[in-house]
Amino acid sequence: MKLSSVGELTLLEHIRRSFSRKSKNILAGIGDDAAVVKASDKSLLATTDMMIEGIHFDLDYVTPYQVGYKLVAVNLSDIYAMGGKPAFMLLDMAVNKNTDMNFINMLFSGINDALNRYNVYLIGGDVSASKNGTALSATVLGYAKKYIRRSGAHSGDRIYVSGCLGDSACGLELLKRIRRPVPMQTGDTIFRAPGSLKKLKMNLTWNTAGPLLRRHLLPEARDPGDFVRNATSMIDISDGLLMDLSRLCDESRVGARIYLEKVPLSFALRETASRLGISPIQLALSGGEDYELLFTAPAAKKVKAIYIGDILKSKRVIVDMAGKEKPFSAEGYQHFHE
């Protein structure tokens, strides 16, 4: 059934029922002029991120479920990147009146699965018609006792990442070649999209390709956990290691040295990138949407993360496999570019 026959008021009622999980901290949830939540003695964190059809996602390649899941994950990632715990979300959704309710329901299902996975509550939002495609925007609120800014890195600090890089970008490259949605959802233990991989004629198994596609289609936000104690600066890697490290360096007014050999690459990435004829390290350095955390900590502190380099006074260099230093600059996706 199309939205135009459902109408705004019925849709709003449907939203209220779809996101009805209760919390004692929510004094007024969906359905009033504003949401009300209990006071907290911690600092309040707030972040917002959009997903625009045709810019951030293309429904020829991703399912509405995946769009919903990702919208939540990328917003939560920003709260985690400040050392916070996400708690509440507001959702804005502009959709064409000819949109089918199936689309809406699948989108909500992805949003709900992500909210439940991270124990975050939807407390409000806005719906509107759109002239063309779908525009989504989420705002997430969270709390932190100690928060970590991008600007706290000091010369001598070590640089860490929370996990393998480049997987998401490699998943995207696969998807571009599969050229249709791979309908994986978060509960799936085995990914199957009959024919999708065969079509590629690359002799890839789902055991290898699945996790890469998953990293792109259903990204997870990383909880910094213990890292918060020692981290001096932190950012999530949404636009590629070099781009986000450059941001951290800009804000901290420092330089950095990264060792290529230390940048963590998954087996699946090496395996797949080689078959695709793409440099895995290039994907790791400049590919976006890994949502791993990049942070710095004093060299003397013991940190259970992957050490990839050091903060310098001002120069920004990569040490290649041969031990040679090369300068790096911010490389990654920028909106509005021709």
Add this chain to the structure above:
Amino acid sequence: MKLSSVGELTLLEHIRRSFSRKSKNILAGIGDDAAVVKASDKSLLATTDMMIEGIHFDLDYVTPYQVGYKLVAVNLSDIYAMGGKPAFMLLDMAVNKNTDMNFINMLFSGINDALNRYNVYLIGGDVSASKNGTALSATVLGYAKKYIRRSGAHSGDRIYVSGCLGDSACGLELLKRIRRPVPMQTGDTIFRAPGSLKKLKMNLTWNTAGPLLRRHLLPEARDPGDFVRNATSMIDISDGLLMDLSRLCDESRVGARIYLEKVPLSFALRETASRLGISPIQLALSGGEDYELLFTAPAAKKVKAIYIGDILKSKRVIVDMAGKEKPFSAEGYQHFHE
């Protein structure tokens, strides 16, 4: 200069400079993964509202300045409607890469004027390219010691509004006939758009038409102030008196009786509507975007607002000028309708 030659990073830097007002409550503002604000012992309020080009606004009729001003005002209105004080805003903006920086600057100027007027701080946001027109979304955070829901009205309570209704809808009717933007800004004491009114051949002066246009183009959010002490329920009138009163009645599970003769109409509205051949009371009942507050309070309490009717157990009626009761239902704009 077009956005495509400016680029995302320069735009972000420009945003940071444009909204650089400092507050001791902001621990981390624009430019990190998330904003951080100091803890408060009051309840936290959060609301969000979108403005989509072609749906909420049409640049053939309004200026970018007015779009920006209104985006802030409508969001603040939702915080006031809960009895809260707005404090912080996040802004999402998706714009076409061919957009001129003049557009961006005028939009920001309207946003900034509204933020300053209400002493609210921009603490974060997101920018993105859009495929077609502009999509804006704002999230406002505020605080309340005592918050007022839509659901607290009781049979016997009196119904109040904070000011005249229908002005904004009448302003819109004028604008539809003027058929071009009226470039008024908030600092203007005299409104002038040479020829605009003459074209209408209605012998209207700017003294009459100006305030109506202003109510539509540059709406103000109403601070409930003292009303909060006695209000049992409250909502802001964004979609028309009957629609929003119906919402309040739905949530409170009550009925209402409204006296037509008590619904406040401005002199400018009566004067202009009669020349337009439109019923002023119809505009007041079903016209949207007045952003006056509609609230209820016990009959015994003295309230300095305009008394327009009473909460009943269940029936919903309007008493017309002849003293005759007629049932009313929710009338007003709904998204997605054919």
